[in-house]
Amino acid sequence: MPLLTMNNAMLVVIDIQEKLLPAIHDGETMLLNAGRLAEAARLLDVPMVRTEQYPRGLGATVPALAEAGPAIAKMSFDACAEPAFLEAVAGDRELVVCGCEAHVCVGQTVMTLLEHRRRVVVVADAIGSRAPRSLETALSRMARHGAEIVTTEMVLFEWLRSAEHPQFKPISKLIR
Template sequence: MPLLIARNAMLVVIDFQARLMPAIHAGDKVLLNAGRLAEAARLLEIPAVLTEQNPRGLGPTVPELAGTAGPLISKMSFDACAEAAFLDAIAGDRELVICGCEAHVCVGQTVLSLLEHRRRVIVVADAIGSRAPESREIAISRMAAHGAEIVTTEMVLFEWLRTATHTQFRAVSKLIR
């Protein structure tokens, strides 16, 4: 089914870290959208997993996302799939909704590996970032060419809701106002 299904989703939040975010092009917008996704996941009881790349060097997850429910996986590999704890956290067949930094490094390598693992991967284009805009654009093209679905934050939120009669419609729709 092409539409996203909330009950079959998992949010994957990759490397939104304190020392990295100031260098990310349009980082405020990327972080805002990741926060919207994390809050919607909380409201809709969608599980999440967070990663931190070399937290001693890049610092912890930014405060705006640090409270996101779900396991926090520290890693040294750019590809989160190289960490057994990450693979354990995403075990099953949930569709994986991806946000994070950097699009052309940790996000890209993780997405490509997830595709090799035959997972349905949804990359939220306005919730991923890189230091250089061209790196982000090329990463999105490459991930799409290999089978990742490219969406926006609003697409995810409204597909998760499906209807204006959803009990969380008002709360989730407020996130994008």
């Protein structure tokens, strides 16, 4: 697979919600990295979309990510079961995915997107689960089925491609 490109990417933020985040193992790191991705996407004009699983029960997207694209409420764990989500990700953009939980909503959504022959890039340090083993198992499964597994810094620097990019300085500050 080729390197990621900012011109053909979309950031997908799955279920990083107020009542779910405290239960996520190392959730602060996951949130920090998801925030870095969202800010870089904003600086580079990469479109974003976010989902909220049962927002009445789990709350809204955490405030730090509330501007990461339009929110699509869902009841199904697989965001692809929601027509509004499929409409939001229609086309051929590479889908850069972060969120929680890796073994439930992220995993089911990624598996269905792969069935639809989409290029799916899962940001390992920007997804989470309540248990580390669930995260590890989900990453392994998604990779076996064709998802690319990357880190936040890989995404940022592949989107930039060069230290000469006009947004290099503000984006490089995100990881310091």
